[in-house]
Amino acid sequence: MGGAKRKAAQAADFQVCSTRESLQQKTKKKLGKGKQSPSNATNTSFKAKTISLPQQSITVDRSTPIVTRRHQTINDLVQNSHHYSPGVRRDAISGMLELIINHAGFASAETPTLIQSALPLIGDSDPNVRAAVFNYLKELLTQLKPTESAPFASQILLITTSAMSHITMPVRLDALRVLHLILDAFGRTATDGWESALDSEAVVDRHGQRILQAIFAMLGVATDAQRARVGMSTASRVTFDLPSDDRLRVLRALNHFMQVASGTSEATSASLWYFQSTFSEPNDREHFEKLFRDGDTNTMSEIELFTKSKGAPTAALYEALLAASRITQTCEDVPVTAYERLARMIHTLLLATLLDSLPAALSPDGSSPLHIELVAEVLAVALALWRQVVTEHFIACASQGVDATIGSINSLEQLLVHLAPHFPVITEQPSSTLTRVNMFYCELVALGAIAGVRRLPLTPTLEYLEMLLELNTMTSIQYEALLPTFWLFISLPNGAGKTLLTVLLKQFNAHPTAAAFRFLARVAILPTYRSLEADVSAVCDKEVQPVWDEWLLSLPRFLWRTTTHAVSPKTPVDDAQESRTLAYHVLEFLRYVAMSGGAFFSSSVVAMLAPRLSPLFEVRHPKRGVLAGPVMRLPRDSYALALALIELLS
Secondary structure, eight states, rough: OOOHHHHHHHHHHHOOOOOHHHHHSOOOTTTTTTOOOEEEOOOOOOOOOOOOOOOOTTTTSSSSOOOOTTTTOHHHHHHOOOTTTHHHHHHHHHHHHHHHHHTTTTHHTTTTHHHHGGGGGOOSSSHHHHHHHHHHHHHHHHHHHHHHHHGGGGHHHHHOOOOOOOOSSSHHHHHHHHHHHHHHHHHHHTTTTGGGGGGGGOOOOOOHHHHHHHHHHHHSSSSSSSHHHTOOOOHHHHHHHHHHEEEEEEEHHHHHHHHHHOOOOGGGGGGGTTTTTOOSSSSHHHHHHHHOOOOOOOSSSTTTOOOSSSSOOTTTHHHHHHHHHHHOOOOOOOOOOOHHHHHHHHHHHHHHHHHHHHHHHTTTTTTOOOHHHHHHHHHHHOOOOOOHHHHHHHHHHHHHHHOOOOHHHHHHHHHHHHHHHTSSSOOOOOOOOHHHHHHHHHHHHHHHHHHTTSOHHHHHHHHHHHHHHTTOOOOOOHHHHHHHHHHHHTTOOOOOHHHHHHHHHHHHHHHHHHHHHHHHHHHHHHHGTTOOOOOOTTTTOOTTHHHHHHHHHHHHHHHHHHHHHHOOOOOHHHHHHHHHHHHHHHHHHHHHHHHHHSSSSHHHHHHHHHHGGGGGGGGEETTEEEEEEEESOOOOOHHHHHHHHHHHHO
């Protein structure tokens, strides 16, 4: 019995413990929490946050954005261009440059944004930013068409001139680099109204006036109103406080500005300023100006024959010279032109800079390239001015029927007197810059002789030109740049240039070129014009005539070389086109000579052309028989002209 009672007691104790444990595991409800959700319930609550995405819009299609390698859009770059950090501004301009280089058509599509965002940085205080802006604008203005950039010309010019007037000189000098781009892009729009800058009291505000006044400020001239009006301004210390390299940059800008304003360049043969109207009849004038133009193959074919006249000078200013030579009234009251006033204003500056640079430029111990460049720019500016001064003076004399000397001729004479002991410079290995300086000097001497300067060393200059021709070391560009000088000396009275003309003709026979042919052909045709009244003895001199005949008889050989080069399949396309044009010009000149009936070349000499031209039509080969000449493969107009020439000669 006892054992049974113990088992029952143990079972009761186990049951009590189990009940106690179950009570402890039961979840107790807390007051105020309400009914809990089931353990398998789904939580449907959510939280929302805002994400900021600057410079993005749902209204803009950004499926294929144009970005830089740093993934910056044009809007990002425009915003960064106004950043306070110079490095960020520089990188923004570099990014814009990257976009217009790598994406064709982007410059045209975003022109307003690309221009207006960069313009304020032309006068930036950081030099690296200004350098980046220059490179950027150089590429941008190159890609844009004139019609695309023209609407922004005024804005660009205004901001550039503002930078050229900056309080610090480095900003001004860097703005000159942008000025060169503007002059190339907008031309005479940038020089409009430059004459107003010569009068400090002028109220007209134009682009050219502002630019020239800014250049004057850097050079230290035209600061005195009274001196500016009478053309007697002197150079201040400001100019010579500038280092030589900075003075060079300012003078280069002035030279470029005057070339654009006058419509000329250092390679003046293209404009033919020295070979313009010298005729009293408009038909003669128009005919002569159209001769041998590049790309023009229809100028003389239907022109009627002109009769022989007395002679033929044709320099750019010589229509006025011819008219002035017939004037009987003498007067000194001739209006001073704007170019003459400008020449007076900067004469002292140019002369002082020249005298300051010549010792270092021509030192026997070794010349300074920087000072040679400085001398070259001084002469380039003087040449650009005096071309216009001499031309406009004689035009004014002819229009008023008076004979007067140039009021500022003493300035040119003074300049040449200081240059004469040093030039022309002849060295064993002359630099290209030194050759350029010599050519400038030669043309200034020729202009001085035309203008009436008496103390001129003509003989050394002529000997230098003859030496250059005989050495045959000139490039085609240098030769064309010297053409105005050649003609100015040839057209001097009393046949002073006949020796130079003889050397030119012989040099062509030895080394024929297209530029030499066109120049000499113009000179040869001049005596055939009826309306010319002046006499150029060098052109029609009896001693030169045999050399003229030899030159004429050398043209068939020159034509053979040109035609063969034009029709050869190995000739590049551009060279072949130039050769075809040149061949046409040679043919039309020979036809003109054949039509002239001995007006300049004798009939016996002209008759000798026919057998020399026959190989151009057919060639007899010892084995292959009769072959077609190169003329047969020329364009139709050239071939027809060649047939007409042969018919005239037969």
